[in-house]
Amino acid sequence: MKPAVSKFMQPGHDLAMTVGEYLDMVQMQMNVSNTLPGNLLDAHFLYYSPIAKKIRETVLKEGFQFKQLRDPDEMNFFWMSGVFVLNYMYERRTIFYHKNDEAMANLVRLYPQFRNSPMQTVGVVMDIPGNKTVHEGLHMLNFKKFFGEKLPGFTSDQTLQQQGETMMKYLVIESVVLTVEFLSSLVPNIPVSRIAAMMGCNHAAHYPEDFSTLLGLGAKSHGAHVTFEILFYSYLGANLYPNEERPPQALFEKLVAQYRDAELVRKVLEIAFRLSVRFRATSNPLYFASMGFEGDYNSVASTLDWDWVAGHELTREVMRYNYDEFLKDTFFV
Amino acid sequence: MSKKNAVNYSNVTSETPMTVGDYTEIVQMKFNVPNVLEGNLMDAHFLHYSPMARKVREVFLQEGFRFEILSDPAQMNYFWMGGLFTLVYMYDRQTVYYHRNSDAVEKLLQEFPHLRSSPLELVVNNMETPGNKILHESLHFINFKEFLGARLARYRADMTASELQSWILDYLAIESVVLTVEFLASIVPPSQIGTFARISSCNFVAHYPEDYETVLAFGVKKNGARMTAELMYLGYLAANLHPTAKECPPDVLEFFLDRCADAELVRRITTRTFQLNVNFRTVANPVHFLSLGFEGDYLKVLAEMDWKTVLMSPQVYRVFEFNFDLFLKETLVV
Numbered sequence: 001m002k003p004a005v006s007k008f009m010q011p012g013h014d015l016a017m018t019v020g021e022y023l024d025m026v027q028m029q030m031n032v033s034n035t036l037p038g039n040l041l042d043a044h045f046l047y048y049s050p051i052a053k054k055i056r057e058t059v060l061k062e063g064f065q066f067k068q069l070r071d072p073d074e075m076n077f078f079w080m081s082g083v084f085v086l087n088y089m090y091e092r093r094t095i096f097y098h099k100n101d102e103a104m105a106n107l108v109r110l111y112p113q114f115r116n117s118p119m120q121t122v123g124v125v126m127d128i129p130g131n132k133t134v135h136e137g138l139h140m141l142n143f144k145k146f147f148g149e150k151l152p153g154f155t156s157d158q159t160l161q162q163q164g165e166t167m168m169k170y171l172v173i174e175s176v177v178l179t180v181e182f183l184s185s186l187v188p189n190i191p192v193s194r195i196a197a198m199m200g201c202n203h204a205a206h207y208p209e210d211f212s213t214l215l216g217l218g219a220k221s222h223g224a225h226v227t228f229e230i231l232f233y234s235y236l237g238a239n240l241y242p243n244e245e246r247p248p249q250a251l252f253e254k255l256v257a258q259y260r261d262a263e264l265v266r267k268v269l270e271i272a273f274r275l276s277v278r279f280r281a282t283s284n285p286l287y288f289a290s291m292g293f294e295g296d297y298n299s300v301a302s303t304l305d306w307d308w309v310a311g312h313e314l315t316r317e318v319m320r321y322n323y324d325e326f327l328k329d330t331f332f333v
Numbered sequence: 334m335s336k337k338n339a340v341n342y343s344n345v346t347s348e349t350p351m352t353v354g355d356y357t358e359i360v361q362m363k364f365n366v367p368n369v370l371e372g373n374l375m376d377a378h379f380l381h382y383s384p385m386a387r388k389v390r391e392v393f394l395q396e397g398f399r400f401e402i403l404s405d406p407a408q409m410n411y412f413w414m415g416g417l418f419t420l421v422y423m424y425d426r427q428t429v430y431y432h433r434n435s436d437a438v439e440k441l442l443q444e445f446p447h448l449r450s451s452p453l454e455l456v457v458n459n460m461e462t463p464g465n466k467i468l469h470e471s472l473h474f475i476n477f478k479e480f481l482g483a484r485l486a487r488y489r490a491d492m493t494a495s496e497l498q499s500w501i502l503d504y505l506a507i508e509s510v511v512l513t514v515e516f517l518a519s520i521v522p523p524s525q526i527g528t529f530a531r532i533s534s535c536n537f538v539a540h541y542p543e544d545y546e547t548v549l550a551f552g553v554k555k556n557g558a559r560m561t562a563e564l565m566y567l568g569y570l571a572a573n574l575h576p577t578a579k580e581c582p583p584d585v586l587e588f589f590l591d592r593c594a595d596a597e598l599v600r601r602i603t604t605r606t607f608q609l610n611v612n613f614r615t616v617a618n619p620v621h622f623l624s625l626g627f628e629g630d631y632l633k634v635l636a637e638m639d640w641k642t643v644l645m646s647p648q649v650y651r652v653f654e655f656n657f658d659l660f661l662k663e664t665l666v667v
Contacts, residue, residue, distance in 0.1 A: 075410075076433055076434070080437040080463070083459050107418060116628075121623075125417050129413075283459055289448060
């Protein structure tokens with residue numbers, strides 16, 4: 001739930017429009033089900049992204065609920081707690097979200113002159129958060145499927161190997177969440193859909209380069225399943241090599257040997273390794289610390305051998321579940 | 334008061350690495366100072382250590398302004414998302430609103446007790462606890478009232494070119510003096526408590542030890558409080574008038590050297606003031622004026638201003654004298 005509007009300034013997101021045009025876009029009605037009141041561009045994202053639509057449907061079917069933040073204490077907790085809210089939500093089987101659909105409209109009510117101003121200028125000095133309901137929804141579903149009611153934690157009497165196995169499970173799930181989320185952001189190249197995807201996702205595909213990598217080089221040439229696998233393994237690599245800014249050569253070679261398309265592998269690895277090192281190297285260990293891990297993350301993480309993790313039965317099950325559930329019928333060129 | 338102003342603990346004066354548990358003990362310490370704001374992280378700590386902050390608080394309340402903790406959900410959303418647009422909103426209501434942020438870490442520990450023994454820096458830098466920049470906003474209010482009246486002057490289409498320049502200058506002079514007093518107020522004893530208190534209370538804080546040395550040893554001790562504060566104020570104003578400059582331009586440096594014989598002090602202070610974020614000067618400032626009704630080319634107006642005349646103008650000096658007399662004269666001492 002990080003500020004999202006500043007993504008207007010990112011490469012591939014040169015969406016020139018006035019605040020007025022943006023507001024007209026926000027108010028468009030889209031005919032889709034299961035939309036969340038108050039969540040900015042929610043209906044738009046579900047309308048343009050069949051993957052997001054399917055995730056929403058599954059989250060609700062599995063008994064999770066969405067709740068708009070209204071209680072002041074809870075609002076404060078969600079605004080201030082950064083990476084720590086995920087487990088809080090899972091324990092309550094509830095995805096909390098901010099009412100963010102009126103932020104710009106409220107501002108224009110106070111300052112009508114903004115209506116004609118460039119969205120990039122006004123939006124970038126605001127702090128409108130995206131509600132990452134796709135990301136959180138995928139976490140909930142995978143936690144339920146692979147962990148059950150209670151999330152596994154860490155205790156001091158566990159061996160290094162036991163702790164490593166638990167970490168591995170979380171990292172595999174994190175990697176598949178990133179993969180499916182990223183693919184769900186491949187929406188038609190029109191401002192309404194791309195802004196909707198940015199607001200709905202933590203990691204959204206950049207247009208046009210990521211689109212041509214995943215759809216052209218990937219899905220069109222190798223099919224949806226192979227593209228999904230390469231992206232998943234790339235994110236898994238980014239999580240297993242948390243201090244690497246660039247994809248390690250050995251990982252590149254392993255994936256090229258497996259998929260025999262060096263250009264596609266190189267480009268997909270680059271997408272995954274955009275995942276911030278700060279996040280991988282500090283937020284992940286902290287997340288484990290919040291669940292009782294007291295050791296040195298790097299020394300445990302270094303026991304997570306690539307071949308062991310990539311070939312693990314759980315990894316294959318996680319891949320199978322997510323592909324079959326969310327991508328098989330939705331991800332194609 | 335925005336997430337962009339999240340408390341950044343990376344420049345804490347490090348003595349020994351602290352755990353989250355150590356930090357919560359500091360947060361809970363009691364200080365015997367008046368006018369403390371309930372729910373504002375380390376408010377009493379900062380007032381205890383900073384006589385300037387104490388004085389600003391006292392004057393703010395004397396002037397009839399008030400503080401209000403955010404508790405209405407719609408208003409909370411506006412304040413979380415409104416970024417820099419909240420200042421005018423607050424002044425229209427004569428009220429500085431603030432977030433309850435004093436128990437953010439404690440609340441986190443209630444949910445995740447394991448984090449108590451984790452390194453503080455790691456945990457708090459992965460949170461998004463906002464600083465309530467109470468001192469900064471209070472100084473704006475006091476100066477707005479003194480120089481601009483009860484309601485902020487909006488742009489008028491019939492302004493002449495010189496009226497427009499004067500209108501913009503009013504705001505830039507106030508912004509510059511607010512930055513100056515805030516920066517100087519953040520020079521508190523370099524203990525961990527003092528450091529935490531100021532970084533949770535100020536937009537711009539003096540870095541230890543280099544800024545302390547500049548202000549205290551090279552500035553106040555050698556050249557006096559007035560010269561030090563004046564250089565800093567004019568340095569910030571010069572930075573605002575040259576919004577794209579990351580370093581002090583040579584002609585501006587020369588102007589300052591004509592006013593102060595201590596070249597080292599001039600060099601140090603202008604270097605620091607021109608570190609004022611360029612994005613803030615070139616994007617946020619124009620949007621602020623846009624919110625006040627000015628839709629023209631802000632950077633062009635600045636380029637047409639004679640900065641030297643501006644820096645020597647009575648309009649600019651009045652702002653400095655008012656703030657120096659009220660907040661600095663008796664407190665900026667070595």
